[in-house]
Amino acid sequence: MTSPFHIEEIYSDDGSNSLRMPRRQVGNSPQGFAMTLLADYTLRTRAALPSAAIVALLTESGVTTAGARTAISRLARRGVLEGSRHxxxxxxxxxxxxxxxxxxxGNWILTSTTVAAPWDGCWTIVAFSLPQDRNAQRRALRSQLRWLGYAPLYDGLWISPYELTTRARAQLEQLTLGTVTVFRGRQNVLGSISDRAPIEAWDIDAITRHYAEFLDRWTSLLPLVSSGQVDGAAAVRARTEVMDTFRRFPTLDPQLPVELLPPGWLRQPARELFAAVYDGLARPAEQHVRAVVGRFTDSAPLGIRAHTTADLIAGVRDDAGVGPAEAGQDGGWQSPDPAAHCDELTARAPAELT
Known part of the structure; x- marks a missing residue:
């Protein structure tokens, strides 16, 4: 499913640390699949998986062996993964x-697709101006605004129906350094044929089509999921794909006010279908991941636990930050070399910010 906005990865990278999440590509990327796979079964515990097992699971989802190995390597260089060798x-x-x-x-994906909060009829407007020689900064700012739920009404003027949060304001200040103005108010309708409604900043027809495509794709699978007929590699593949697809909706439809949308808006049906498929496949998918990992370890795999949508809403994380598979092993784990990371970031910056 391609975004009508061509947005990047929904998980924001505000530049405050060395972590760089993968760029959203058209279609499903090996890095995106690998990240979703690891998150779906090890997010609570940060359990370690043999690289051979990760490759095996990705190839079952249609990623080539070379593509799987490259994805793992790049995620490690980005700081998303830590590696250890024994x-x-x-x-x-x-x-x-x-x-x-x-x-x-994950929490944001689920809470952002619930029923929208009451709308006060006002719009938050972000206006910015950046010189032509700061094109990379402009693109980074636009990407961040997308993630925050804004859309461009005009070039350099982005809007949202909701208040700018304190955290969002701080993120924008880091990116703009005084070249942005934020204010909030109601639209003053001119009554002219050239008067553009703020909701037109979003392509409502395109978003509707994406919802309809999602419903068409997954509704037919639901009876098989409910009856337990989807298991093994098929369960893992479907669960990874449904998450990798559904997670884009909060940026396409950032809880737009229902008062401004066509009747029968498909946000809630899509969310309910996602939850039914994702939760319904949790157990068989977890069992298969355990079985595959078990083929590459000398002992029973630990720390592999599928979470549900309810867990995502509650916040899927281990309070101690250390899972059972990590105890006593921190000394063998490595993050990317800082110098190498800076060199790669410099070399790749133009592509990463497009």
Missing amino acids: GRRSSYRLSRAAAANLSSG
Whole structure:
């Protein structure tokens, strides 16, 4: 499912640390699949999985072996994964920063697709001006505004129906350094044929089509899920895909006020269908992940636990930040070398911010 806005990864990277989540590509990317897979079964514990097991699980989802290995390597360089080697075996787990980011993102996905809060009829307007030689900064700002639920009414003028939070304000200040103005108010309708309604900043027809495509894709599978006929690799593949697809909706439809939307808006039916498929496949998918990981370890795999939508709303994280598979092993884990990370960031910056 391609976003009509061509937005990047919904999990925000505000530049405050070395963690760089993967860029959202058209379609499903190996890095996105790998990140979703690890989050779905190890987010609570940050359990380590053998690299061979991760590759095996990704190839079952249609990723090539080379693509799976490249995805793991790039996620490690980004700071999303930490690696450890014992003899000839290498293992990877989510970094603390990535686990916190994904837990927050998972919560946001579910809470952002609930019934919208009452709307006071006002709009928050973000106006900015950046010189042409700061094109990368402009693109980073636009990406951040998308993640915050804003859309461009005009070039350099973005809007949202909701208040700008304190955290969002701080993030924008880091990116703009005084080149942005924020204010809130009601639209003064001119009555002219050229008067553009603020809701037109979003492509409502395109969002409707994406909801309809999602419902068409997953409704037919639901009876099979409910009757337990989807298991093994098929359960893992479907669960990863439904999450990788549904997680884009909060940015496409950031709780737009129902008063401004066509009758029968499909946000709630899509959310209910997602929950039914995602939760319904949790147990068989977890069992299969355990079985695959077990083929590459000498002992029973620990820390593999599928979470549900209720867990995502509550906040999926281990309070201590350390799962059973991590105890006593921190000394063997490595994050990317800072110098190498800076070199790669410099080399890739233009592509990452498009």
